[in-house]
Structure formats: C-alpha cells, structure tokens
Amino acid sequence: MRLIPAALLASLAAPVAVAESSRYIVHFADNVMATAVQQSLRAAVQPQADAHAPRHVRTLATGGELFQLTPEDASALAATPGVVAVEEDLVLQPTAGPDPLWRRQWYMHDPKVGVDAEVAWRYTRGAGAVVAVLDTGITPHPEFDGQLLPGYDFVSDPEAARDGDGRDPDPNDEGDWADPGECLRPRLKSTWHGSHVAGIVAARAGNRPGIVGLAPEAKVIPVRVLARCGGQLSDVADAIVWASGGDVPGVPTLARRADVINLSLGTIGACGWSMQVAIEKAMARGTVVVVAAGNDESSASLHVPGNCPGVITVAALARDGSMAWYSNYGAQVTLSAPGGSLRERGSDDILSTLYLGKRSRETPAFGYYAGTSMAAPQVSALVALMRSADPAISVDAVRQQLVDNARPLPGPCPKGCGAGLMDAGATVDAVVEDRVSR
Ligand SMILES: [Ca+2]
Ligand SMILES: [Ca+2]
Ligand SMILES: [Ca+2]
Structure with a gap:
C-alpha cells in the first residue's frame, strides 16, 4: 500500500517587500538660500491638504526637519540648493x-x-x-x-x-x-x-x-x-x-x-x-x-x-x-x-x-x-x-x-x-x- 501526501496545489508567492515610507528627514544648509527653501516648504503646509501635498511633521532634535513627501518631491528637494540631505524616515523593526x-x-x-x-x-x-x-x-x-x-x-x-x-x-x-x-x-x-x-x-x-x-x-x-x-x-x-x-x-x-x-x-x-x-x-x-x-x-x-x-x-x-x-x-x-x-x-x-x-x-x-x-x-x-x-x-x-x-x-x-x-x-x-x- 502506498500513502500519498495530503496536500493539493501550490501557488508560489514572492516574498513581500516592506512598504515604502513617505516621511523624509530634510537637512538644510546654514545659509540664506536654505532659509528661503525652508520657508517656502513650510508655507506649503496645509493641515487639511490632500495626501500628496507636502506636510511638515516636526523639527527634530538632531537638527533636521521631518516632512511628509512623495518620493518624487523628496528627490526634487534633494537636488535643491540649500538642502544638504534628504533621508527616508525608515521604519525600524524590533529584531x-x-x-x-x-x-x-x-x-x-x-x-x-x-x-x-x-x-x-x-x-x-x-x-x-x-x-x-x-x-x-x-x-x-x-x-x-x-x-x-x-x-x-x-x-x-x-x-x-x-x-x-x-x-x-x-x-x-x-x-x-x-x-x-x-x-x-x-x-x-x-x-x-x-x-x-x-x-x-x-x-x-x-x-x-x-x-x-x-x-x-x-x-x-x-x-x-x-x-x-x-x-x-x-x-x-x-x-x-x-x-x-x-x-x-x-x-x-x-x-x-x-x-x-x-x-x-x-x-x-x-x-x-x-x-x-x-x-x-x-x-x-x-x-x-x-x-x-x-x-x-x-x-x-x-x-x-x-x-x-x-x-x-x-x-x-x-x-x-x-x-x-x-x-x-x-x-x-x-x-x-x-x-x-x-x-x-x-x-x-x-x-x-x-x-x-x-x-x-x-x-x-x-x-x-x-x-x-x-x-x-x-x-x-x-x-x-x-x-x-x-x-x-x-x-x-x-x-x-x-x-x-x-x-x-x-x-x-x-x-x-x-x-x-x-x-x-x-x-x-x-x-x-x-x-x-x-
Ligand atoms: Ca536512502
Ligand atoms: Ca537519504
Ligand atoms: Ca521566521
């Protein structure tokens, strides 16, 4: 007598990618140009804005400003004079x-x-x-x-x-x-x-x-x-x-x-x-x-x-x-x-x-x-x-x-x-x- 495994069909699933963050930490240079960019970004802040509008979340103790941005806006910002760095606000997981x-x-x-x-x-x-x-x-x-x-x-x-x-x-x-x-x-x-x-x-x-x-x-x-x-x-x-x-x-x-x-x-x-x-x-x-x-x-x-x-x-x-x-x-x-x-x-x-x-x-x-x-x-x-x-x-x-x-x-x-x-x-x-x- 032969016994057979009791499973049926398989459908392979690709491993799941972690969802992309839409929060970015923006570091500004300490000069006039940067202040201007910073002011224009803050001006774009609208509390009731749609999900894609830039939103200022808060000023960080480490000196950067936390913004809610689309990936496109974030890369555009990174190329703007007066901006030193834009980094993704990564979601860290407990190990x-x-x-x-x-x-x-x-x-x-x-x-x-x-x-x-x-x-x-x-x-x-x-x-x-x-x-x-x-x-x-x-x-x-x-x-x-x-x-x-x-x-x-x-x-x-x-x-x-x-x-x-x-x-x-x-x-x-x-x-x-x-x-x-x-x-x-x-x-x-x-x-x-x-x-x-x-x-x-x-x-x-x-x-x-x-x-x-x-x-x-x-x-x-x-x-x-x-x-x-x-x-x-x-x-x-x-x-x-x-x-x-x-x-x-x-x-x-x-x-x-x-x-x-x-x-x-x-x-x-x-x-x-x-x-x-x-x-x-x-x-x-x-x-x-x-x-x-x-x-x-x-x-x-x-x-x-x-x-x-x-x-x-x-x-x-x-x-x-x-x-x-x-x-x-x-x-x-x-x-x-x-x-x-x-x-x-x-x-x-x-x-x-x-x-x-x-x-x-x-x-x-x-x-x-x-x-x-x-x-x-x-x-x-x-x-x-x-x-x-x-x-x-x-x-x-x-x-x-x-x-x-x-x-x-x-x-x-x-x-x-x-x-x-x-x-x-x-x-x-x-x-x-x-x-x-x-
Ligand atoms: Ca054997
Ligand atoms: Ca064997
Ligand atoms: Ca596991």
Missing part, C-alpha cells in the same frame, strides 16, 4: 518582532477562523517540546536554522528515494516528482511537502523575511517516509515506532522521543495490523499521533491512518470557516483546523516554507498550499505547546483538552468536522490552569 509575512498567515490570527496563536504564546512558544514530521523529508531553509533535531530517512526503496541507497540517517528531501506512467498519481513537480508542513509547525520567529510556525521554540525531527510515488506503509509504520522512541532493527534508537508525530499523509484503506500496532505502541510511550483526514471529499473513516484507533484526525476549514470542499469528514474527525480554500486566490490558502526547483532543490522560498496536510500540523504544533506548558500531560488528556477547548465552527460543516475549530489560546490556557490546580 525579534513579528515576521514580515505574519499578516499573510491568516490561519494564525484571523479573529474568526484563525487558531489564536498569540494568546497561546503568552504562556509558551513550545520550548522543550519535540514534533516528528513524517513526510517527504526536509531541505535547508533559513526558517529551519536551529529548529531541527537529527532525523532519519526510512525510505527503503533506493529507486524511489533518489539518494542511491535504502534507509539512511540523511532525511533530505530529494524531490518527489515523477513522470507519467511511473506512478498511479504522478507529480511532474516536486512538492517539498515536508518542508511546508515543518514550517507550519516550527518556522523560526523573528528572522527576516518570513513566516513563523505555531510552535517556534519547539524542535522538529524530520523523518523521511514519502518519496517518488508516495511512501510504503511498512516504512511509515517503522518510522512511527522510531519517532516515538521504540526500537527499529538497523536504526539507532532515539534518545528523546517525539511528543507528537505529524502524519500529513494517507490513502484509501482500512487501518491494518502494522499501523495499529505502531500507533498503539507510540501512544503507550506517550507520543500523540496527529493525522490529516485526507482530501478525498469522502468519509475520513475510509482513509488510513486517519481511521486508526487513538489518532487525532484533522479536517480542513476554508478561509470562510466552512469545511474546505476537498476535506474528508465524518465521525472519525476529532477536530478541524484551517487548511485553505483551494480556490483561485492562493492567499486564501496556507502560507509556509517551500523551495523553488521543479525537480531538485534550488532556492528557499515561501508559498501557499491547501489541504488537510496543512491543517494537521497546526494541531501537532498545538500539542507541542501543550506539552511545553505541561510536560506531564498524558496522551488521553491532550485529546480531551483539544476537544473540550475547540471553538464552534465559524461556518457550516453538515457532514462532520469533529469538535470544531482548534483553539490554541483556549487550549493552552486550560492546560496551564489544570497544571496549576494539580
């Missing part, structure tokens, strides 16, 4: 402040359909927690600097792996493109799916330019299980055992097991013996297993491993808060998270870390994807925040808190989206309160 693409990360902060990251961050940003992302692997990206723990590559088929061997300690994503005829569902371009998912969990905070993950102080263990044409169930099951601290023959055992395993993957099928055993053992060791419900527009109960006992199964919501049209649904769904609309407007999808490069890795970038693949890692990141707030919280208590603190769905989902929209703020708040009262 650990919000990441520039934050406003495009609607899924984190939209009052209606966002997961309320900032409330959760009053308590924790995930320090001390570990998330294993079982996916297409990882690629170097400034957003991952310092965010990763050593991972592993469980892809046992060298041909699919494209790295010349079977299992190995290097989980780099070698590309999952395939030519028509090679797979049931060939992808002509590599998806860099694992990197997008990992960014949603733990992209670095405060570096420029970029996004921030929901648990930016948690660490990610990148585990490669998907390659060309998907991944074998046998490899995924072994990787679940390994990431949760269990023994897999031929692979060094992890010193520190993951608090949560994210599985943004699946296929149609029953939850068979191997997957059941792997997940049961992972939970018995204290690792929570979060699974994307799948994008088949059908019942999540038909989709493995989202239909395995004990997992947290995540459906996807569109930008308007209704169930996303592609999402799986039904009684198997534990709760929902934003997954993107997958319509024409890419900005209604989920922005995260990506790569340029149709087949092989080229340049780190950012881009939009939609899918239950993008919803699940938000829940996994929330589990990391919960474990950071209370390292002793049990697998069962994690599930209960996620369900109890989910918000009512902001839009319709007649076929079943579980307990509602995940709420990072309310859930972490409840976990902290519980810990304190214990």
Whole structure:
C-alpha cells in the first residue's frame, strides 16, 4: 500500500517587500538660500491638504526637519540648493518582532477562523517540546536554522528515494516528482511537502523575511517516509515506532522521543495490523499521533491512518470557516483546523516554507498550499505547546483538552468536522490552569 501526501496545489508567492515610507528627514544648509527653501516648504503646509501635498511633521532634535513627501518631491528637494540631505524616515523593526509575512498567515490570527496563536504564546512558544514530521523529508531553509533535531530517512526503496541507497540517517528531501506512467498519481513537480508542513509547525520567529510556525521554540525531527510515488506503509509504520522512541532493527534508537508525530499523509484503506500496532505502541510511550483526514471529499473513516484507533484526525476549514470542499469528514474527525480554500486566490490558502526547483532543490522560498496536510500540523504544533506548558500531560488528556477547548465552527460543516475549530489560546490556557490546580 502506498500513502500519498495530503496536500493539493501550490501557488508560489514572492516574498513581500516592506512598504515604502513617505516621511523624509530634510537637512538644510546654514545659509540664506536654505532659509528661503525652508520657508517656502513650510508655507506649503496645509493641515487639511490632500495626501500628496507636502506636510511638515516636526523639527527634530538632531537638527533636521521631518516632512511628509512623495518620493518624487523628496528627490526634487534633494537636488535643491540649500538642502544638504534628504533621508527616508525608515521604519525600524524590533529584531525579534513579528515576521514580515505574519499578516499573510491568516490561519494564525484571523479573529474568526484563525487558531489564536498569540494568546497561546503568552504562556509558551513550545520550548522543550519535540514534533516528528513524517513526510517527504526536509531541505535547508533559513526558517529551519536551529529548529531541527537529527532525523532519519526510512525510505527503503533506493529507486524511489533518489539518494542511491535504502534507509539512511540523511532525511533530505530529494524531490518527489515523477513522470507519467511511473506512478498511479504522478507529480511532474516536486512538492517539498515536508518542508511546508515543518514550517507550519516550527518556522523560526523573528528572522527576516518570513513566516513563523505555531510552535517556534519547539524542535522538529524530520523523518523521511514519502518519496517518488508516495511512501510504503511498512516504512511509515517503522518510522512511527522510531519517532516515538521504540526500537527499529538497523536504526539507532532515539534518545528523546517525539511528543507528537505529524502524519500529513494517507490513502484509501482500512487501518491494518502494522499501523495499529505502531500507533498503539507510540501512544503507550506517550507520543500523540496527529493525522490529516485526507482530501478525498469522502468519509475520513475510509482513509488510513486517519481511521486508526487513538489518532487525532484533522479536517480542513476554508478561509470562510466552512469545511474546505476537498476535506474528508465524518465521525472519525476529532477536530478541524484551517487548511485553505483551494480556490483561485492562493492567499486564501496556507502560507509556509517551500523551495523553488521543479525537480531538485534550488532556492528557499515561501508559498501557499491547501489541504488537510496543512491543517494537521497546526494541531501537532498545538500539542507541542501543550506539552511545553505541561510536560506531564498524558496522551488521553491532550485529546480531551483539544476537544473540550475547540471553538464552534465559524461556518457550516453538515457532514462532520469533529469538535470544531482548534483553539490554541483556549487550549493552552486550560492546560496551564489544570497544571496549576494539580
Ligand atoms: Ca536512502
Ligand atoms: Ca537519504
Ligand atoms: Ca521566521
């Protein structure tokens, strides 16, 4: 059985430029000519003037005059006799402040359909927690600097792996493109799916330019299980055992097991013996297993491993808060998270870390994807925040808190989206309160 990543289309977005300032500091020479220019500029000051008219803001302690000017007026002024210098009144940013693409990360902060990251961050940003992302692997990206723990590559088929061997300690994503005829569902371009998912969990905070993950102080263990044409169930099951601290023959055992395993993957099928055993053992060791419900527009109960006992199964919501049209649904769904609309407007999808490069890795970038693949890692990141707030919280208590603190769905989902929209703020708040009262 082959499992496939649960993301759909991508639309690459160029990094956003910082808006141009229209305030300029003008330095005048100390002479008659300058005084004349200064006077004529001040004369142009009209309190009720239109937005493009020059406006004097104030005299600065450093000797210059602050004006509101168009860029054209500013350069004309710079060439005027009597003017020594015109400098842009730059907007400085706190060095650990919000990441520039934050406003495009609607899924984190939209009052209606966002997961309320900032409330959760009053308590924790995930320090001390570990998330294993079982996916297409990882690629170097400034957003991952310092965010990763050593991972592993469980892809046992060298041909699919494209790295010349079977299992190995290097989980780099070698590309999952395939030519028509090679797979049931060939992808002509590599998806860099694992990197997008990992960014949603733990992209670095405060570096420029970029996004921030929901648990930016948690660490990610990148585990490669998907390659060309998907991944074998046998490899995924072994990787679940390994990431949760269990023994897999031929692979060094992890010193520190993951608090949560994210599985943004699946296929149609029953939850068979191997997957059941792997997940049961992972939970018995204290690792929570979060699974994307799948994008088949059908019942999540038909989709493995989202239909395995004990997992947290995540459906996807569109930008308007209704169930996303592609999402799986039904009684198997534990709760929902934003997954993107997958319509024409890419900005209604989920922005995260990506790569340029149709087949092989080229340049780190950012881009939009939609899918239950993008919803699940938000829940996994929330589990990391919960474990950071209370390292002793049990697998069962994690599930209960996620369900109890989910918000009512902001839009319709007649076929079943579980307990509602995940709420990072309310859930972490409840976990902290519980810990304190214990
Ligand atoms: Ca290999
Ligand atoms: Ca490898
Ligand atoms: Ca960042």
